[in-house]
Amino acid sequence: xxxxxxxxxxxxxxxxxxxxxxxxxxxxxxxxxxxxxxxxxxxxxxxxxxxxxxxxxxxxxxxxxxxxxxxxxxxxxxxxxxxxxxxxxxxxxxxxxxxxxxxxxxxxxxxxxxxxxxxxxxxxxxxxxxxxxxxxxxxxxxxxxxxxxxxxxxxxxxxxxxxxxxxxxxxxxxxxxxxxxxxxxxxxxxxxxxxxxxxxxxxxxxxxxxxxxxxxxxxxxxxxxxxxxxxxxxxxxxxxxxxxxxxxxxxxxxxxxxxxxxxxxxxxxxxxxxxxxxxxxxxxxxxxxxxxxxxxxxxxxxxxxxxxxxxxxxxxxxxxxxxxxxxxx
Amino acid sequence: xxxxxxxxxxxxxxxxxxxxxxxxxxxxxxxxxxxxxxxxxxxxxxxxxxxxxxxxxxxxxxxxxxxxxxxxxxxxxxxxxxxxxxxxxxxxxxxxxxxxxxxxxxxxxxxxxxxxxxxxxxxxxxxxxxxxxxxxxxxxxxxxxxxxxxxxxxxxxxxxxxxxxxxxxxxxxxxxxxxxxxxxxxxxxxxxxxxxxxxxxxxxxxxxxxxxxxxxxxxxxxxxxxxxxxxxxxxxxxxxxxxxxxxxxxx
Numbered sequence: 001x002x003x004x005x006x007x008x009x010x011x012x013x014x015x016x017x018x019x020x021x022x023x024x025x026x027x028x029x030x031x032x033x034x035x036x037x038x039x040x041x042x043x044x045x046x047x048x049x050x051x052x053x054x055x056x057x058x059x060x061x062x063x064x065x066x067x068x069x070x071x072x073x074x075x076x077x078x079x080x081x082x083x084x085x086x087x088x089x090x091x092x093x094x095x096x097x098x099x100x101x102x103x104x105x106x107x108x109x110x111x112x113x114x115x116x117x118x119x120x121x122x123x124x125x126x127x128x129x130x131x132x133x134x135x136x137x138x139x140x141x142x143x144x145x146x147x148x149x150x151x152x153x154x155x156x157x158x159x160x161x162x163x164x165x166x167x168x169x170x171x172x173x174x175x176x177x178x179x180x181x182x183x184x185x186x187x188x189x190x191x192x193x194x195x196x197x198x199x200x201x202x203x204x205x206x207x208x209x210x211x212x213x214x215x216x217x218x219x220x221x222x223x224x225x226x227x228x229x230x231x232x233x234x235x236x237x238x239x240x241x242x243x244x245x246x247x248x249x250x251x252x253x254x255x256x257x258x259x260x261x262x263x264x265x266x267x268x269x270x271x272x273x274x275x276x277x278x279x280x281x282x283x284x285x286x287x288x289x290x291x292x293x294x295x296x297x298x299x300x301x302x303x304x305x306x307x308x309x310x311x312x313x314x315x316x317x318x319x320x321x322x323x324x325x326x327x328x329x
Numbered sequence: 330x331x332x333x334x335x336x337x338x339x340x341x342x343x344x345x346x347x348x349x350x351x352x353x354x355x356x357x358x359x360x361x362x363x364x365x366x367x368x369x370x371x372x373x374x375x376x377x378x379x380x381x382x383x384x385x386x387x388x389x390x391x392x393x394x395x396x397x398x399x400x401x402x403x404x405x406x407x408x409x410x411x412x413x414x415x416x417x418x419x420x421x422x423x424x425x426x427x428x429x430x431x432x433x434x435x436x437x438x439x440x441x442x443x444x445x446x447x448x449x450x451x452x453x454x455x456x457x458x459x460x461x462x463x464x465x466x467x468x469x470x471x472x473x474x475x476x477x478x479x480x481x482x483x484x485x486x487x488x489x490x491x492x493x494x495x496x497x498x499x500x501x502x503x504x505x506x507x508x509x510x511x512x513x514x515x516x517x518x519x520x521x522x523x524x525x526x527x528x529x530x531x532x533x534x535x536x537x538x539x540x541x542x543x544x545x546x547x548x549x550x551x552x553x554x555x556x557x558x559x560x561x562x563x564x565x566x567x568x569x570x571x572x573x574x575x576x577x578x579x580x
Contacts, residue, residue, distance in 0.1 A: 066358035073354050074564075077572035077580035078396045079381045083374060089357050090370035097363045135571045135580075185580075193578045301359065309361025311484065312420055315477035316362070 002061040002125050002149050015046045016227075031232055036162035039105035050233050051161050052106045053122075056113045059099035060124035064117075064298050065145075066092045068128060072138035084181045088142060091174045098170060102163040118303045120290060127210045129292030136189050136196075136203035143182030144207065144249060148214045150175050151245050152236075160232035183252070190256035197257075204253070205261045212279040213287075215242040221281065246274040331512055334505035335446060336387060337408070338515055341553050342437070343383035344409035345499070347399055348561070349430060350376030351568060352417050361420045368466055372427070375459045382452055389448075400572040404561040410552040412495035414561040421484035422492065424474070428467040428532070429496040433525045435460040440521060445513030468532050475536025482537045489538060497548030500525070 016024065023042050030037065037043055070089050076082040100110045116122035127145055132138050150172060157168035189200035216238040228234040236244075246265075253260055264277045286292065353373035360366025384395035392398060412430065417423045438460055441453035474481040500522040509515040526543060533540045551557070572580065 063358065063363075070358035073357055074351060074567050075570045077400070077574075079377070079399065081580055083377055083381070086354050086357065086370060086374045086377065090367055090374070093358060093360075093363055093366050093370065097367065100363075188579050192580075193575055195575060196578055196580075305359040305361070308359075309365075309420060311478070311480045312361035312365070312474065315474050315481035318477045319473045 002058045002065075002152060016044065019044045028230065031160045031230070035160075036165060037160050038162045046227075047231055047233065048106050050228060050231075051164065052103055052108050054233065055099055055103040055106075055164055056108065056116070057123050057125075059096045059103060059113065060117045060122060061128065062092045062096035062099060064124045064128045064302065065141075066096075067298055067301055068130075068132040069138050069141055072132065072135060075135065076138075077135065081185060085138070085142075088178050088181055091178065095167075095171050095174070098167040099164075102161075102167045105163045114302075114306060118299055118306060120299065123288065125214070126284065126287050126292065127214050128298060129287050129295045130206070130210050131294055133206070134199055134203060136186075136199040137206065139182060139185040139189060139200075140203045140207045141182070142178055143186045144211055144253075145214070146175050146178040146182055147249055148211060148241075148245050150179065151241050151248070152215065155236040155241065158232070159235050187256060190258055201258055204258050208261050209279050209283075211245075212242070212276070213281075213284045215239075215245065217281055217284065218278070243273055246276070250274070330446065330514070331505065331508045332390065334503075334508040334512070335449075335514055336390065336392070337503060337505050338509060339383050339387050339449075341408040341410075341503075343380045343387070344407050345413050345430075345434075346376045346383065347380035348407070348409045348564065349413040349426075350374070350378075350380060351564065352413065352415075353423070353427070355417050356420075356423065365420070365470075369423070369427075372431075372463050372466070375463070379456050379459070382456075386448060386452065396572070397576075400569045401576060402565070404557045404565055405555040407555065407557065407561060407565070408553050409557075409561075410495070410498045410501065411549050411556075411558050411561075412492070412498050412552070414552075414558060414564060415495065416560055418488075419484070421474075421481075421488040424467070424470060425485060425488040425492045426496075427463070428471050429492055429529060430499070431460060431463040431467050432528045432532075433496070433499050433521065435464045436524045436528060437521055440516050444515060449514070471532060471538075472535055475533075475538045485536075486538050489533075490541060493541060493543065494546050495549045497522075497543065497546060498550050498552060501548070501550040501553045503553065 024044060027037070027041075027043060027047075037047075066089050069085065069092075073082065073085050073089060076085045100113060103113060104110060113122065117124065132141060153168050153172050153175065157165050157172060159165055186200065189196045191197075192200075219237045219239045225234065250260065250265065250267075262277050264275055266275055267273075268275045287295065290296075350373045353369045353376065356366060356369040357373070358366065360369060380399070381395050384392075384398050387398070388394055393401075412426065415422075415426070435457065438453045438457040442450055442457055444450040444453065471485070475485050476482070500518040502518055503509070506517045506519070510517050530540055
């Protein structure tokens with residue numbers, strides 16, 4: 001699960017000056033023709049850097065994203081939900097594995113990416129810094145956060161880097177099951193007993209702000225990068241993705257009799273777009289810079305897991321060094 | 330057919346699968362490496378799914394719905410071995426438990442695939458196919474870590490020694506042992522234990538680990554008759570936390 005609130009490196013004026021102009025022109029022409037760039041192909045250093053950054057943020061979001069829902073596996077009510085949630089969170093961890101492998105094709109080892117995550121050098125989706133207090137929070141994540149992630153990931157799967165696109169295609173296929181599971185669980189709460197309905201409405205109230213943040217700051221506030229768009233690294237603008245999400249899910253939320261906590265939210269007949277109250281972007285910035293409700297706890301859990309597992313990884317490396325078998329590509 | 334004997338057998342197997350599946354799922358998101366995180370989660374799903382199918386079989390014999398049976402009983406009504414309810418601990422303990430438990434379960438379900446109770450024989454053949462992979466996974470990791478570093482070997486050795494008395498509790502004698510044998514339902518815990526010892530020995534011998542003399546160990550019994558450690562009730566309370574908010578609601 002991953003949003004479009006990517007953070008990219010700031011472009012420097014000198015970034016492209018050191019590249020061979022002919023190679024750069026050929027590279028851009030290939031992307032223009034819709035070809036995919038593969039790991040051994042020539043690429044500008046900046047392209048490599050931005051992609052590593054984006055794919056690793058995506059991978060981190062998957063493993064950190066496994067935490068808020070993961071804590072509900074042991075509390076899921078009934079066999080059906082317990083089994084589905086286990087499978088769903090397992091998928092998310094599997095996505096991290098796929099994504100780290102895609103990022104590794106660009107030259108950064110998985111260990112280094114995870115080190116950067118737990119040292120706070122590398123970001124992950126902001127939304128996972130919010131707590132899942134109740135079962136309804138977990139269901140809201142499964143439905144609406146995954147829905148948002150699909151909007152973003154489908155766009156990115158049409159990008160230019162082959163290994164990332166292929167990973168995303170597999171990921172989106174799995175996410176579509178998560179969406180069905182999440183929707184189903186939310187339907188049961190929203191149409192259930194008064195206690196269940198109350199629990200569901202409270203969860204939606206808590207998650208609406210983070211969901212609006214999910215796609216990143218408005219285009220007018222974002223540092224627009226023509227280069228990233230031209231290279232098909234960034235595939236859709238934050239506002240376009242947010243509009244697409246609202247178009248697809250607001251009617252479904254209303255259909256369940258839930259109230260979205262934004263009195264201004266409505267489809268504007270003239271523009272064909274949704275009007276809404278801007279979420280608090282100062283809060284977004286604070287959370288992304290480490291001062292959210294759970295940033296410290298999420299990283300501490302990850303750090304502890306890494307520390308407790310170190311002896312296993314060290315032992316396996318020794319085995320691998322002894323009897324390494326080249327994997328079949 | 331002795332229904333009481335069959336029910337006792339099904340309950341203890343189902344409870345073992347449910348509780349260990351639940352424990353294994355606690356590794357989701359915090360495993361020592363992504364591949365093991367995913368493997369434990371996958372095995373947890375199989376085990377919880379297997380327990381559901383066994384509870385379903387009990388339901389067809391007149392017991393309550395699987396959800397009620399799993400989410401509404403208290404610790405003293407559970408028949409799992411104490412082995413499976415112990416906390417996940419560090420990965421070395423979880424791995425050793427997985428190894429010792431799944432060797433026993435693969436043999437148990439292979440035996441049950443010959444059961445005279447045809448619905449159980451059929452289900453056992455399916456479950457056996459899943460457990461084969463659990464055992465392959467356990468063997469592969471035990472052989473790697475059991476031959477790797479000083480730390481990995483000493484951790485596994487310590488966990489093996491701590492886990493074995495509890496593992497022997499899996500084979501706690503059943504009051505229905507003879508009835509099950511006579512009816513051709515199950516060959517019995519004694520036969521299972523003998524095969525299990527041979528099966529784990531073969532793997533341990535390929536590592537730097539030492540298998541203690543099992544005859545010198547005192548098995549931890551009690552689980553099959555509802556006597557449990559202090560760890561089971563909190564596990565069940567957590568499992569049922571949402572379900573019990575309103576057991577009549579559809580979740």
